[in-house]
Amino acid sequence: MKKTLIASAICLASSPVFAELTVEPYGSIRAQAESVTVDQSSVDAGEDNSYSGVKDAYSRFGVIATYPLSNGTTLGAKLEIPFNVPQMRSEDPSFFDYKDQSAPRVYKLTATGDWGSVAIGKQWLAYYNAVAYPVDYFSSFYSGFATYAGFRREAATYTTPSFSGFSATASMVDLVDGGDETYLDTTQASLNYSLDGLSLAVAYQDTYNGKADLLGASAAYTTGPWRFATKVEQLDSPDETTIGVDPMMYNLYASYQLNDYTFKAHYAKGDITNDSTAYYQGDSYHLGADYQYTKNLKVFVEYFYEERAYAIYTQDAVEYSALGSNVTNGSALAIGARYDF
Numbered sequence: 001m002k003k004t005l006i007a008s009a010i011c012l013a014s015s016p017v018f019a020e021l022t023v024e025p026y027g028s029i030r031a032q033a034e035s036v037t038v039d040q041s042s043v044d045a046g047e048d049n050s051y052s053g054v055k056d057a058y059s060r061f062g063v064i065a066t067y068p069l070s071n072g073t074t075l076g077a078k079l080e081i082p083f084n085v086p087q088m089r090s091e092d093p094s095f096f097d098y099k100d101q102s103a104p105r106v107y108k109l110t111a112t113g114d115w116g117s118v119a120i121g122k123q124w125l126a127y128y129n130a131v132a133y134p135v136d137y138f139s140s141f142y143s144g145f146a147t148y149a150g151f152r153r154e155a156a157t158y159t160t161p162s163f164s165g166f167s168a169t170a171s172m173v174d175l176v177d178g179g180d181e182t183y184l185d186t187t188q189a190s191l192n193y194s195l196d197g198l199s200l201a202v203a204y205q206d207t208y209n210g211k212a213d214l215l216g217a218s219a220a221y222t223t224g225p226w227r228f229a230t231k232v233e234q235l236d237s238p239d240e241t242t243i244g245v246d247p248m249m250y251n252l253y254a255s256y257q258l259n260d261y262t263f264k265a266h267y268a269k270g271d272i273t274n275d276s277t278a279y280y281q282g283d284s285y286h287l288g289a290d291y292q293y294t295k296n297l298k299v300f301v302e303y304f305y306e307e308r309a310y311a312i313y314t315q316d317a318v319e320y321s322a323l324g325s326n327v328t329n330g331s332a333l334a335i336g337a338r339y340d341f
Contacts, residue, residue, distance in 0.1 A: 023065045030057035031085045032140050032300075032336025036312055039329040056084040056093040057141045057336055060105055073113035080106040093141060095313075096151055105152060119157045125150055126157060126169040130190035130201035131216035134229040135253040138264060138288050139300040140334045145311040146251055146268035146284055148214055148235050148277075149205060150175060156184060165195035175206070197222040207277075213237070225257040237275045247271035247278045262290040282307030298338050305331045 037050040062080035069075065082105050084091040090102040108121030124133075128149045136144035144151075150173070157171035168191050172184035190203035198221050205214040213236040220229035233249045249270040256263045266286040273281065288302035306312060312330040 021067045025063045027061040028340045030059045030338040032334040034334040036332045054086045059083045076110040116160045122154045126171040126188040126190050127203045127205040130203040131218045134218045134220040135251045140302045142304040167192050227255045229253040247273040260292040264288045280310045302334045
C-alpha cells in the first residue's frame with residue numbers, strides 16, 4: 001500500500017498540473033564584530049556599558065514557491081525565518097517584531113499579473129518600501145533605523161501595474177496587535193514613479209486611531225557608478241501638548257561603486273521632541289565600504305554614530321534596551337561579512 005501511494009505521488013508530481021511549479025530555497029548569513037562606545041551609558045554615574053563583541057546583521061533562511069496559471073497570473077508563496085547567528089537561535093536581532101522575536105520575518109501568499117499584484121500575510125509594508133527603503137542600503141545591523149516607519153506586519157496589499165512609470169499601492173495593515181483594535185486596523189498608501197534611473201515616491205501610514213499620522217516622500221537617482229537618495233518624513237503627533245509638535249526627519253544617502261568596492265555615506269536628522277512615538281531623534285552619521293569578494297560573499301566595514309539612543313543596543317539583550325541614556329553620543333565600528341545563497 002505504501003509503495004502504491006509513493007508511486008502515485010511521484011506520478012502526480014510529474015504530471016502537467018505541477019510541471020511549472022518552482023520551489024527555490026534561499027538564505028543570507030550575516031554577522032559583524034563590533035566595538036561600541038557611549039558617552040552616557042547609564043543613569044548610574046560611573047557605569048560603563050561600552051563593549052566589543054559579535055552581533056547578527058539580520059541573517060535569514062527562506063523558501064519561495066511560484067506557479068503560473070494559464071490566464072497569465074502567477075501565484076506565489078514565501079516563508080522567511082530569522083536566525084541570530086551568534087546566539088544560534090531563531091530570532092530577529094533588532095527586536096522589532098511586535099508579536100514574537102522568533103516568529104517568521106515574512107509569510108505571505110501572492111498573485112501577480114497584467115492587472116497588478118496582491119499580497120496577503122506578513123510582509124514589508126507599503127510606506128517603508130516607498131519612503132524608507134531608498135536610504136536603507138547598508139550591510140550592517142545599523143542600517144535602516146532612521147525612520148518613523150513600521151517595517152513588517154501582517155497586511156493585505158494591492159499594487160497597480162505600471163502606467164508610463166507610475167504605480168500605486170494600497171494596503172490594510174495590522175499595525176497594532178491586541179487590545180480593542182480590529183485585525184487590519186490601519187491603512188497605508190503610496191504613489192510611485194520610476195524611469196531611467198530616477199525613482200520618486202510619496203506615501204502615508206495611519207496610526208491605530210485612524211489618523212494619517214505619518215507622511216513621507218523620497219527620491220533616488222542612479223547614474224553610472226553613483227547612487228543618490230533622500231527622504232523626508234513628518235509625524236502628525238496625536239498629542240498637541242508635546243514639545244516639538246509634528247517632528248520631521250531628513251535623510252541623505254550617496255554611494256559610489258568602484259570595481260568590486262562600494263562606498264556609502266548617510267546622514268539623518270530627526271527633530272527633537274518629547275513625543276514617545278518619535279523614537280528616532282537627533283543626528284546620525286553612517287559610513288561604510290563593501291567588498292564583493294565572490295558572487296555570494298561580501299565583506300564590509302562600517303562606522304555609525306548616533307546623537308541619541310535608538311539603534312545601539314545592550315549586548316546580548318533578550319529584549320530591546322538602548323545602551324545609553326537619552327543623550328548618548330554613541331558610536332559603533334563594525335567589521336562583518338554576509339554570504340547569500
